Amino acid sequence: MNPRTNRSIGVIDRYRSLLPVDESTPVITLGEGSTPLIESRKLSALLGNRCRVFLKFEGANPTGSFKDRGMTVAVSLAAQRGATTLICASTGNTSAAAAAYAARSGMRCAVLLPAGKIALGKIAQAFVYGAKVIAIDDNFDACLNVVRELQKEPTVAVVNSINPDRLEGQKTAAFEVVDELGDAPALHLLPVGNAGNITAYWKGYQEYRQLNRASRTPRMVGFQAAGAAPIFLDRVIPAPETAASAIRIGNPASWGPAKTALQESGGAIDIVSDDEIFAAQRWVAANEGVFAEPASAASVAGFMKCADPSRRCSSCPMAQLPDESSIVLTLTGHGLKDVASVLDQCPAPLKAEANKESVLSLLS
Ligand SMILES: *Cc1c(COP(=O)(O)O)cnc(C)c1O
Numbered sequence: 001m002n003p004r005t006n007r008s009i010g011v012i013d014r015y016r017s018l019l020p021v022d023e024s025t026p027v028i029t030l031g032e033g034s035t036p037l038i039e040s041r042k043l044s045a046l047l048g049n050r051c052r053v054f055l056k057f058e059g060a061n062p063t064g065s066f067k068d069r070g071m072t073v074a075v076s077l078a079a080q081r082g083a084t085t086l087i088c089a090s091t092g093n094t095s096a097a098a099a100a101y102a103a104r105s106g107m108r109c110a111v112l113l114p115a116g117k118i119a120l121g122k123i124a125q126a127f128v129y130g131a132k133v134i135a136i137d138d139n140f141d142a143c144l145n146v147v148r149e150l151q152k153e154p155t156v157a158v159v160n161s162i163n164p165d166r167l168e169g170q171k172t173a174a175f176e177v178v179d180e181l182g183d184a185p186a187l188h189l190l191p192v193g194n195a196g197n198i199t200a201y202w203k204g205y206q207e208y209r210q211l212n213r214a215s216r217t218p219r220m221v222g223f224q225a226a227g228a229a230p231i232f233l234d235r236v237i238p239a240p241e242t243a244a245s246a247i248r249i250g251n252p253a254s255w256g257p258a259k260t261a262l263q264e265s266g267g268a269i270d271i272v273s274d275d276e277i278f279a280a281q282r283w284v285a286a287n288e289g290v291f292a293e294p295a296s297a298a299s300v301a302g303f304m305k306c307a308d309p310s311r312r313c314s315s316c317p318m319a320q321l322p323d324e325s326s327i328v329l330t331l332t333g334h335g336l337k338d339v340a341s342v343l344d345q346c347p348a349p350l351k352a353e354a355n356k357e358s359v360l361s362l363l364s
Helices: 010-014 041-046 067-080 093-105 120-128 140-150 164-170 172-181 196-210 255-265 274-288 294-307 335-343 356-363
Strands: 037-039 052-057 085-089 108-114 132-136 156-158 187-191 219-225 268-272 326-331
Touching: 010 067, 037 172, 041 052, 041 274, 041 294, 052 172, 067 093, 067 156, 067 164, 085 093, 085 140, 093 108, 093 120, 108 120, 108 140, 120 132, 120 335, 132 140, 140 156, 164 172, 164 196, 172 196, 172 326, 187 196, 187 294, 196 219, 196 255, 219 255, 219 294, 268 274, 268 294, 274 294, 274 335, 294 326, 294 335
Parallel strands: 052 326, 085 108, 085 156, 108 132, 187 219, 187 326, 219 268
Antiparallel strands: 037 052
16 A cells, blocks of 8 residues: 555545544544655664664644544544534644644643753643643653543543553554555554554554464563653653653553553664654664654664664574564654754854855865
């Protein structure tokens, strides 16, 4: 199937029979999904060209992150159930997606954000899409606790990933990978924050395996930021710290299901430092032309760590891969959402006079 021909239909119409919708569900879509799967020969080279490495670029979604896949399903079903207000806690991308799909559906939207901790592009999105933006003087985990209390209010729909409809939508990314590669990859690497996405991919891969659309399921490999690594360390982190704000989570909402996904798939969870994350972000932009936000680059940083025999752990799934395996890395969101974190490290632009010689002298 050529995803491009399906670009404008959105994930509900592309995968309707595998989603919890029916004929009377109002489909609220922005044409999300069908994102590019980009082969990276330069990452393959890091493994001696034994494997093929692909980047699933979720920054190409309508609001710039994979959150749109879950939001189209959650908002469509909320509308079907008669909700009039959407609410979520967010490190940024959930609020951007909720606000956009609320605008599209005519529902009201309120987003609870940890004060001072959100990338500017994401705040701008929530405002322009018309959401009520509420700053809470605490971290994301505290915001989510407030939202949990609001869950029982009539006509309010919570669209965090504690809403199972979100994960149903997000599993479609795994379907797309299999549809494009012709089978499931051997490994799937992705960043882990609330751990909803790794849970959703695992669900999608299992469903495709059961339907015989794939002959196997991949090992799921998650990467947390070293300062926000509750699953890796197996304990709640009360004050998580990382510049990758989308994975600054100390008590993941989908902790249990994610552990199941890691175990059942024969996968692993590891950590990467902020320095490794920013180096990977720059590397994949400069080498492959793909600009992903810092949290997304955790999967690239993780790949680089696992590709290096001196840095990977003894049980690393990448050490035992058969030749010609496929490896997919999800790049969860677009780099333009958080330009401040990149501009921090940018040197000043070179200066030239307005003539050919002056510019050429800088190119040598
Ligand atoms: C939400 C998000 C994550 C983390 O996904 P979880 O499902 O919370 O694990 C990672 N990267 C980006 C860009 C995100 O928006």
